Amino acid sequence: VEPWIVATTLIAAYLLFTIGVGVVANRRLTLDVEDFFLYGRKAGFVVLYLTVVATYHSAFAFLGSGGFFYTHGIGFWEAGTWTILTGAITFVLGPRIWALGKRFRYVTPADLLADYFESEAVRVVTAIVSVVFTILYIQVQAQGLGYIINVASGGRISFELGTLILLVVAAAYLMAGGIRAVYWTDVLQGVWMYLALWVGGLYLAYALFGGPVALWDAVATQRPDLLTLPGPRGFFTPGMWFGLTITLSFGIVFQPHIMIRYYTAINANTLRWLGATTPIYLVSIYIPAALVGLGGALIMPDLAIPDRIFPEMLFAYAPAWLTGIVLAGATAAAMSTLDSILHANTTVLTRDVYQRYIAKDREPAHYILAGRVFVLVLLLVGYVLSVQTFGFLVTLVSLSGSGALQLMPAILAVCFPSRRTLTRAGVLAGIGAGLVCLYFTLIVSPHPLGMHAGVWSLLVNALVAVVVSRFTAAPSAETRERIRLAIG
Amino acid sequence: VTEEGIRLQQRTGSRRTLVVLFLVLFAFAQPPLVYLLANRIEPRILGIPFLYVYLLVIYAGLIGVLLQAMRRH
Numbered sequence: 001v002e003p004w005i006v007a008t009t010l011i012a013a014y015l016l017f018t019i020g021v022g023v024v025a026n027r028r029l030t031l032d033v034e035d036f037f038l039y040g041r042k043a044g045f046v047v048l049y050l051t052v053v054a055t056y057h058s059a060f061a062f063l064g065s066g067g068f069f070y071t072h073g074i075g076f077w078e079a080g081t082w083t084i085l086t087g088a089i090t091f092v093l094g095p096r097i098w099a100l101g102k103r104f105r106y107v108t109p110a111d112l113l114a115d116y117f118e119s120e121a122v123r124v125v126t127a128i129v130s131v132v133f134t135i136l137y138i139q140v141q142a143q144g145l146g147y148i149i150n151v152a153s154g155g156r157i158s159f160e161l162g163t164l165i166l167l168v169v170a171a172a173y174l175m176a177g178g179i180r181a182v183y184w185t186d187v188l189q190g191v192w193m194y195l196a197l198w199v200g201g202l203y204l205a206y207a208l209f210g211g212p213v214a215l216w217d218a219v220a221t222q223r224p225d226l227l228t229l230p231g232p233r234g235f236f237t238p239g240m241w242f243g244l245t246i247t248l249s250f251g252i253v254f255q256p257h258i259m260i261r262y263y264t265a266i267n268a269n270t271l272r273w274l275g276a277t278t279p280i281y282l283v284s285i286y287i288p289a290a291l292v293g294l295g296g297a298l299i300m301p302d303l304a305i306p307d308r309i310f311p312e313m314l315f316a317y318a319p320a321w322l323t324g325i326v327l328a329g330a331t332a333a334a335m336s337t338l339d340s341i342l343h344a345n346t347t348v349l350t351r352d353v354y355q356r357y358i359a360k361d362r363e364p365a366h367y368i369l370a371g372r373v374f375v376l377v378l379l380l381v382g383y384v385l386s387v388q389t390f391g392f393l394v395t396l397v398s399l400s401g402s403g404a405l406q407l408m409p410a411i412l413a414v415c416f417p418s419r420r421t422l423t424r425a426g427v428l429a430g431i432g433a434g435l436v437c438l439y440f441t442l443i444v445s446p447h448p449l450g451m452h453a454g455v456w457s458l459l460v461n462a463l464v465a466v467v468v469s470r471f472t473a474a475p476s477a478e479t480r481e482r483i484r485l486a487i488g
Numbered sequence: 489v490t491e492e493g494i495r496l497q498q499r500t501g502s503r504r505t506l507v508v509l510f511l512v513l514f515a516f517a518q519p520p521l522v523y524l525l526a527n528r529i530e531p532r533i534l535g536i537p538f539l540y541v542y543l544l545v546i547y548a549g550l551i552g553v554l555l556q557a558m559r560r561h
Contacts, residue, residue, distance in 0.1 A: 067521040074537065074539055077539075077540055078522075078543070080517070080543060080546075084554075087551075088510065088550075088554060089556055091557065119549075213535035213536065215535050216532070216535055216537060216540075220529055220537060224529060227529045227540075228527055228528045228539065229523060241518065242518060242519055271519040275553070275554065276558035279547075280551055283551070290540075
């Protein structure tokens with residue numbers, strides 16, 4: 001049997017399974033907004049762990065990371081810094097955000113900020129930042145899915161059709177079962193993608209080099225430029241290293257699909273455990289990715305699209321069944337992030353826009369229906385964005401992360417309320433200035449002085465927020481005290 | 489000073505130690521330290537380049553600190 005038939009069949013079986021999960025989740029669904037959007041705030045450790053790691057690691061972990069090791073060398077192993085920082089942020093901020101969400105029935109990040117800063121403008125700006133920048137992330141995942149299915153089918157299914165099929169499947173089970181379907185499929189996806197990367201990476205290392213140590217030895221002999229900083233193309237400068245650490249930790253945690261997960265936890269300790277243990281999964285997944293990327297640089301040195309190194313090597317050197325299993329794992333990696341982002345954006349649009357400004361005080365069923373309509377709208381937007389533009393995956397991820405990073409000063413102000421806090425005017429001015437700075441430092445003149453644009457924009461944001469807050473009215477003492485007591 | 493007060497002081501001190509330890513370890517995985525101390529292939533450890541092992545050890549240490557923080561919580 002030809003590899004593409006096995007690969008495509010396994011992916012198809014996997015997709016059918018996820019739809020089945022959506023149907024089962026639908027039967028458990030109650031007509032309650034919190035059940036559809038927040039898992040009834042009852043997610044336990046195992047489910048939450050696997051949905052967080054599967055959501056955090058996306059098509060990028062499978063395709064982009066191998067491609068990055070391939071192109072820029074060992075510098076990408078710095079991924080450990082941002083994944084561990086993500087765990088630490090969850091450990092410290094997660095329980096605070098959870099406590100506030102439970103006490104005041106927050107559903108979105110905008111609920112949190114609007115309540116503390118007593119401002120509808122803050123709500124609107126937060127919702128816009130949340131949606132606009134994570135739509136870019138939908139594009140990243142959808143493009144990853146298109147690549148995977150195109151490669152898996154040996155070019156028989158076009159990139160555009162592959163993207164559409166996988167977007168439709170993700171939207172279908174999300175519409176059917178809400179966040180429960182997302183969480184349940186993420187459990188499978190989290191396990192599958194991890195095993196697939198390890199098994200595929202180790203298989204290639206042993207098959208092509210005789211093992212990981214021999215692979216490292218071959219790289220040190222033939223391509224030593226891949227094993228030091230800043231890498232063959234000078235990418236990993238100190239400024240870029242530090243910038244990626246900040247952008248891909250804080251910037252991803254403050255995206256709505258991760259923050260909403262904090263609200264869904266059954267208790268605060270679950271989030272602390274999550275913070276302490278998720279880095280083990282998040283870091284270790286890059287170990288086989290390094291073997292794939294660095295080994296691939298020796299075996300297939302002239303690949304036109306480095307992101308394809310893993311599937312290309314599998315097709316060339318692995319048995320068909322293994323290629324199929326690994327590519328289905330890659331599909332899982334992309335879909336687990338995609339469905340979470342679709343869900344988060346749906347939640348933000350339903351809660352912060354529709355329920356707030358268009359149709360107040362309706363029945364829960366009405367908002368669940370609205371949420372399902374938003375899923376369809378986002379599916380269309382994501383599809384159009386995916387097939388219209390192309391770019392290197394990590395650049396897009398960085399852009400998404402840098403956008404959500406602008407919420408950082410405001411969120412920290414809520415999590416650590418004090419007398420000398422930020423004000424609504426300060427926060428709004430800071431976000432505005434940060435976004436303008438991000439445009440110039442990422443698009444007009446990328447990464448000035450070798451420092452990542454995310455860091456520049458965050459610095460400007462924080463500075464403006466602090467200065468403006470000195471001269472404007474703080475949230476009322478009652479609100480600060482209410483928030484402080486709720487955090488405990 | 490009550491017994492509970494002493495325990496609270498000990499907990500706060502231990503938490504502070506863990507925070508400092510985390511920050512120090514984290515600094516070793518950031519510029520300029522990572523570039524000054526570890527940007528080389530040799531000596532290889534079990535055949536693996538030095539920079540890779542250096543970061544792996546620091547990551548293990550950081551995760552250890554987080555787990556310890558959880559245990560003491």
